[in-house]
Amino acid sequence: xxxxxxxxxxxxxxxxxxxxxxxxxxxxxxxxxxxxxxxxxxxxxxxxxxxxxxxxxxxxxxxxxxxxxxxxxxxxxxxxxxxxxxxxxxxxxxxxxxxxxxxxxxxxx
Amino acid sequence: xxxxxxxxxxxxxxxxxxxxxxxxxxxxxxxxxxxxxxxxxxxxxxxxxxxxxxxxxxxxxxxxxxxxxxxxxxxxxxxxxxxxxxxxxxxxxxxxxxxxxxxxxxxxxxxxxxxxxx
Numbered sequence: 001x002x003x004x005x006x007x008x009x010x011x012x013x014x015x016x017x018x019x020x021x022x023x024x025x026x027x028x029x030x031x032x033x034x035x036x037x038x039x040x041x042x043x044x045x046x047x048x049x050x051x052x053x054x055x056x057x058x059x060x061x062x063x064x065x066x067x068x069x070x071x072x073x074x075x076x077x078x079x080x081x082x083x084x085x086x087x088x089x090x091x092x093x094x095x096x097x098x099x100x101x102x103x104x105x106x107x108x109x
Numbered sequence: 110x111x112x113x114x115x116x117x118x119x120x121x122x123x124x125x126x127x128x129x130x131x132x133x134x135x136x137x138x139x140x141x142x143x144x145x146x147x148x149x150x151x152x153x154x155x156x157x158x159x160x161x162x163x164x165x166x167x168x169x170x171x172x173x174x175x176x177x178x179x180x181x182x183x184x185x186x187x188x189x190x191x192x193x194x195x196x197x198x199x200x201x202x203x204x205x206x207x208x209x210x211x212x213x214x215x216x217x218x219x220x221x222x223x224x225x226x227x
Contacts, residue, residue: 034215043113044153044202044218086152095141095206095213099152 002027004089006100013077014108021072021103023061023087031089033063033070034097038084047085048072057081077107112136113205115219123227124195130188130222132203139205142186143216144178147200159186193226200224 003026013019025031033050048056050063050070061072070087087100112135120128132142141160145153159165159180167173177189186205190197200223204216
């Protein structure tokens with residue numbers, strides 16, 4: 001079975017401080033990992049996918065297969081980064097996503 | 110690009126009514142559509158996966174006769190909550206995914222539908 005764990009329900013940081021959202025997964029094969037973001041009153045949007053290896057809005061995430069992690073990082077948080085962030089995984093069984101519980105990020109001025 | 114439109118955004122109806130929610134991919138062909146349910150302050154729970162032209166695959170514990178899914182075209186899927194009761198009140202979200210060559214595109218999500226059953 002595939003499972004995604006986001007241990008922090010809430011992360012509160014000051015503007016300009018680094019922020020790291022933890023994501024751990026369990027999956028027996030080679031998964032594809034994603035980060036989705038949901039800003040207030042908006043739809044869920046794709047932020048990052050691990051195969052793209054790109055930085056979006058200053059965020060990066062590296063897949064660590066040894067630690068089965070896909071932590072999301074940003075060196076300098078901005079107020080507009082305040083949102084709900086979901087880590088998700090898809091495996092070999094089609095395109096089915098398994099979501100973590102989500103982490104709410106609050107960036108204080 | 111990759112816009113998914115979900116309608117209606119909010120519906121309130123009486124117990125026993127059937128409610129239909131539409132999910133459309135506006136600018137791409139969605140070979141697969143997904144239906145999720147989200148309870149307050151919780152994550153998204155997958156209800157079912159539907160591929161165009163075939164029967165939906167339901168997750169364990171989801172009643173297929175209660176939640177009817179139709180995916181008749183590459184741009185439209187519908188979820189019908191039959192004989193809805195207050196416990197069916199929830200936030201329902203659809204997503205759609207097309208193909209990138211032989212691979213699947215990431216899922217793109219609709220705005221969700223808030224269903225309130227009185």
